[in-house]
Amino acid sequence: MRVSAYFMPLLKENPSEAQIVSHRLMLRAGMIRQVTAGIYSWLPLGLKVLKKVEQIVREEQDHSGALEILMPTIQPADLWRASGRYDDYGKEMLRITDRHERDMLFGPTAEEVVTDIFRNAVKSYKDLPKNLYNIQWKFRDEVRPRFGVMRGREFLMKDAYSFDIDAAAAKRAYNKMFLAYLRTFARMGLKAIPMRADTGPIGGDLSHEFIILADTGESAVYCDKAWLETDVLAAEIDPAGDLEPFFQKWTSLYAATDEMHDPAKCPVPAADLVTARGIEVGHIFYFGTKYSAPMGAVVAGPNGESVPVEMGSYGIGVSRLVGAIIEASHDDKGIVWPEAVAPFRVGLVNLRGGDAKCIAASDALYATLRNAGVETLYDDRDESAGAKFAAMDLVGLPWQLVVGPRGVAAGTVELKNRKTGDREEISAEAALARLTAKH
RNA sequence: CGGGGCGUAGCUCAGCCUGGUAGAGCGCUAGCUUUGGGAGCUAGAAGCCGGAGGUUCGAAUCCUCUCGCCCCGACCA
Numbered sequence: 001m002r003v004s005a006y007f008m009p010l011l012k013e014n015p016s017e018a019q020i021v022s023h024r025l026m027l028r029a030g031m032i033r034q035v036t037a038g039i040y041s042w043l044p045l046g047l048k049v050l051k052k053v054e055q056i057v058r059e060e061q062d063h064s065g066a067l068e069i070l071m072p073t074i075q076p077a078d079l080w081r082a083s084g085r086y087d088d089y090g091k092e093m094l095r096i097t098d099r100h101e102r103d104m105l106f107g108p109t110a111e112e113v114v115t116d117i118f119r120n121a122v123k124s125y126k127d128l129p130k131n132l133y134n135i136q137w138k139f140r141d142e143v144r145p146r147f148g149v150m151r152g153r154e155f156l157m158k159d160a161y162s163f164d165i166d167a168a169a170a171k172r173a174y175n176k177m178f179l180a181y182l183r184t185f186a187r188m189g190l191k192a193i194p195m196r197a198d199t200g201p202i203g204g205d206l207s208h209e210f211i212i213l214a215d216t217g218e219s220a221v222y223c224d225k226a227w228l229e230t231d232v233l234a235a236e237i238d239p240a241g242d243l244e245p246f247f248q249k250w251t252s253l254y255a256a257t258d259e260m261h262d263p264a265k266c267p268v269p270a271a272d273l274v275t276a277r278g279i280e281v282g283h284i285f286y287f288g289t290k291y292s293a294p295m296g297a298v299v300a301g302p303n304g305e306s307v308p309v310e311m312g313s314y315g316i317g318v319s320r321l322v323g324a325i326i327e328a329s330h331d332d333k334g335i336v337w338p339e340a341v342a343p344f345r346v347g348l349v350n351l352r353g354g355d356a357k358c359i360a361a362s363d364a365l366y367a368t369l370r371n372a373g374v375e376t377l378y379d380d381r382d383e384s385a386g387a388k389f390a391a392m393d394l395v396g397l398p399w400q401l402v403v404g405p406r407g408v409a410a411g412t413v414e415l416k417n418r419k420t421g422d423r424e425e426i427s428a429e430a431a432l433a434r435l436t437a438k439h
Numbered sequence: 440c441g442g443g444g445c446g447u448a449g450c451u452c453a454g455c456c457u458g459g460u461a462g463a464g465c466g467c468u469a470g471c472u473u474u475g476g477g478a479g480c481u482a483g484a485a486g487c488c489g490g491a492g493g494u495u496c497g498a499a500u501c502c503u504c505u506c507g508c509c510c511c512g513a514c515c516a
Contacts, residue, residue, distance in 0.1 A: 009449090010467075011449095011450065011466095012450075012465065012477070012486085013449090013450055013451050013465075013466095014450095014451080015450075016445085016450090016451070016452090016453085016508095017508065017509055018509095018511075019510070034508090036509070037507085037509090042462090059499045085470080092514090092515080093440095108516095109516090138516080140515075140516085141516085142515070143440065143513090143515095144440090144510095144512095144513095146509080146510085151515075151516090155516065156516095157516055158516090167466085209516095211502090236470090250506070256516090262496090279514085279516075280516070282516075283516060305502070315516050316516070317516035318516090319516090320516060321516095348482095351474080351475060352475095354474090355474090373461085383477090384473085384474060384476090384477070384478055385474060385475050385476065385477095385478095386475085386476040386477045386478080387476085387477045388476085389475080389477080390476065390477045391477080393476090402475080404475055405474090405475085406475065414475085
């Protein structure tokens with residue numbers, strides 16, 4: 001993509017309303033614009049990242065055996081009356097009345113809708129287990145939205161719902177999601193640590209929060225420092241196999257949120273305990289028959305008896321992750337995108353937008369990169385060199401390929417790694433070989 | 440939901456206390472000169488001073504009401 005043809009309104013100064021770094025950088029890099037409190041439009045650059053995050057989430061859900069569906073944003077109040085949550089949910093639920101005076105709502109979550117789908121379609125234990133997920137916009141009318149997309153009122157969430165015949169099967173479903181979550185966040189370059197959590201208003205008896213470490217995180221967390229050296233992607237895991245040993249392994253290391261942590265009872269010696277800030281990016285629950293019983297989601301068991309299904313729900317804040325990734329990966333110049341979610345892999349910079357030789361060399365590199373399928377943002381504007389460097393650092397693409405008069409004369413380009421800052425003056429061929437290599 | 444702050448040009452802000460023709464920097468447009476880390480000069484365009492009432496000869500400025508946004512706390516993917 002040529003910058004001259006793109007829509008990427010950069011801001012030189014920090015907008016006054018943005019206080020935390022991810023919010024500032026998302027606004028400055030032209031990823032989002034606020035429409036009203038807690039509600040954002042996603043501009044091309046931001047949308048590209050959002051879709052990459054979404055796709056990784058989708059791939060890992062599919063890999064675990066979950067099935068994608070799409071449920072509506074607007075739901076009828078009657079379903080929530082049936083589960084008993086319509087009155088309980090309070091003002092966080094945005095309530096709407098349609099033209100027929102029917103009570104509707106903008107869904108903050110979808111347990112009721114998915115349970116309704118399930119109960120109407122599944123009648124036998126032979127059709128279990130099932131796990132249905134969707135990636136859809138949710139709305140929670142937070143009293144105080146803040147931190148940009150990290151805590152918006154409208155947000156994109158992946159929510160999955162498992163249905164099983166008994167508690168043992170439900171635990172297997174829980175384990176699948178548990179491991180899928182570890183893989184999902186690791187693929188995005190994040191260190192996400194599962195922490196035993198309160199089940200809160202959703203209820204039930206087993207729950208984990210997935211928290212990534214970032215200096216600007218909203219809550220204090222404590223964990224065994226061994227967590228920082230673990231590589232969850234290294235383990236080859238068959239999601240259809242027995243996952244309990246993996247679950248045991250990954251939950252044996254100490255990790256706790258502020259409210260669950262008791263220094264007096266902490267089993268980890270102080271020297272091995274990491275105290276950090278964290279951002280919650282996922283939350284999984286096993287809650288048994290909390291919804292299936294009141295909503296009549298029952299199946300025939302092996303002996304013909306009616307059994308309410310055992311359920312769990314599993315959420316990932318997809319739009320929040322975009323902000324969280326920036327919180328975890330930035331420097332004083334701007335964003336430092338992990339390769340897997342970077343909006344473009346390479347930023348091609350022509351330092352002399354008005355110079356024929358530089359234009360020819362840059363155009364040729366751009367064409368080669370495009371033909372090789374390398375996502376490239378090509379800054380072809382006639383701006384000063386400093387302005388282009390600053391813009392490219394702000395946007396934070398993993399690689400910068402710089403074409404200037406010096407290099408054109410010498411037959412070289414400069415390849416810069418955004419994360420390390422390392423620069424090399426190498427031939428265009430060598431640079432292309434590097435950028436088109438498998439990664 | 441308690442406490443606080445702020446609404447003036449696209450962005451960051453001054454002006455308000457003490458009422459008297461609406462300002463700066465950046466950005467934008469045009470031209471010239473520049474060109475390896477947010478260039479310089481010249482000329483321009485750009486505002487219902489968040490909105491509504493009021494006080495006054497006169498309101499960005501004083502008063503009342505209202506809307507919006509942000510921050511701290513309690514709550515949350």
